[in-house]
Amino acid sequence: MEFARQGEAAARATVPVVTPIAQLAYVFSEYSVGTGNAMATKIHAQARAHEAMGGRTYVVVSDRREHDYAEGTLVRYASSRPATREWFTDLERRLDAACGLTLGRRPLVARFHREALDAVPADAKALVVYNYAGAITDRLTRDFDGKIVLHLGNDVFRSWRPAEVRRVIARTHVTVAVSDYLAGTVVERLGSRPDNLHVLRNGVDTAGFRPGRRASREGMPPTILFVGNVVPHKGAHNLVAAARVLAHTTRNFRVRIVGSSGLRPSEGLSDYERELRRAAAPLGDLVEFTPFVDRHALPAVYAGADVFCMPVDWQEPAGQVVTEAMASGLPVVSARSGGIPEYLGHEGVYVDPRDANRLAEALHDLVTDPGERARRGRALRRRAESMTWDRNVQELMRLIGD
Structure with a gap:
């Protein structure tokens, strides 16, 4: 352990710290413990690690939202966009996709981000833009003197022609994807790999998320935990x-489903959430539903569980909740989906979650065998300890500094 600490200290000393950098959050999103937005969580974690290294992180945010994370220097901008149309609409997406096919550019998403981009401080040496590749225009490259980073957390190029993708990646100093799987979708679309496309896997807060004292719950039924957005593609219905x-x-088990249909507390239930509760009703108290909880409360949620289930119905690029479960020392049963295996490795238990019998078998093996739960949980905790946000930021700084 002492050797590992010395190694991290040496790496920190040799990696250039580009300071300051600017992080562009989703337009109109919160930079807050009160949102489940993975980008806000990631920006906060990177800001904390970067500042611990002596850097400075500007976080560009809307003045229409509440922002309560302590780390990062907030840069607020005012928007002229009507409050009734704060979010980028489906119609705007469709129009931009048509413009991309015919004109090779997406003017509406560029306009949507203009006020936020205009607020980026002049002394920022690098700018990180999350997912909204259409915001990276020729105008931005002319007006911003620093290095531009496109951070891909999803397959944002689904509706893009290869020529469009090449142009936007060429405007960046570096484009990073959260998994080899996601980088591979770009390479497949282009037919070749851009020199400035790299994989930068997510980190995890291994100090905040830690194994719970499971011995204190001896005699209690093992808890199978789901955490996430309660929407169809996240697959909570597969777990039920x-x-x-x-x-x-x-x-002798309990299932706990934690989350809501949105990324913040919401009033009422979606149709999908109501259907989930109807499907679980015959199981009585074997299944518990807990609405959205904020970031401060999440470590205790994981610490109170025994098994984590990731029953997704889509190609999950990474899965923040997977790394949090790993750091919490939980064995993980998951779909072999997207980038998840890159994070879980060989110690994950992989099944097709749409096969209820196979998923039930995998869960049965763990809820009935505390020794196997402990072995896999320890192995995944060790794996999570190599995925710190310090290392994530050191690698980002190295890529920016190249």
């Missing part, structure tokens, strides 16, 4: 279906 099968062989 498996729980119904599992209940035929043992009732």
Whole structure:
């Protein structure tokens, strides 16, 4: 452990700290513990690590929102966009996609980000733009003197022609993707790999997310945990279906589904959430639903569980909740989806979550075998300890500094 600390200190000393840098959050999103927005969580974690290294991080945010993270220097901008149309609309996306096909540029998303980009401080040496590749225009490259980083957390180029993708990546100093899987989608679309396309995997707060004292819950039924956006592609329904099968062989378990349909507290339930509760009703108290909890409360949620389930129905590029479960010392049962295996490695338990019987089998093996739970949980905790935000930021600084 002492050797590891010395190694990290040496790496920190040799990696150039570009200071200051600017991080562009989603337009009109909160920079707050009160949102489940993965980008806000990531920006906060990177700002904290960067500032611990002696750097300075500007976080460009809307003055229409509340922002309560302590780390990062907030740069607020005012928007002329009507409050009734704060978000980038589906119509605007469709129009921009048509412009991309015909004109090779996306003017509406560029206009949508203009006021935020105009607020970037003049002394910023680098600017990180998350996902909204259309905001990286020729105008931005002319007006911003520093290095531009496009940070890809999703397959944002689905509706883009290869020529469009090449042009926007060429405008960046570096484009980073959160997994080899996601970088591969870009390479597949282009037919070749741009020299400035790199993989920068997410970090995890291994100090905040730690294994709980499970011995204190001896005799209690093992808890299978789901955390995330409660929407169809996240697959909570797959877990409920498996729980119904599992209940035929043992009732010594509990399922806890934590989250809401949105990325913040919401009033009422979506149609999908209501359907989930109807499907779980025959299981009685074996399944518990907990609405959205903020970032401060999340470590205790993981610490109170025994198994984590990631039953997604889509190609998840990375999965922030997977790394949080790993850091919390939980064994993880997951779809072999997208970039998840790159984070979980060999110690993950992989099944097709749409097969309720196979998912129930995998969960049964863990809820009935505390030794196997502990072994996999320890291995995943060790793996998470190599995924710190310090290392993430050191690699980002190295790429920016190249």
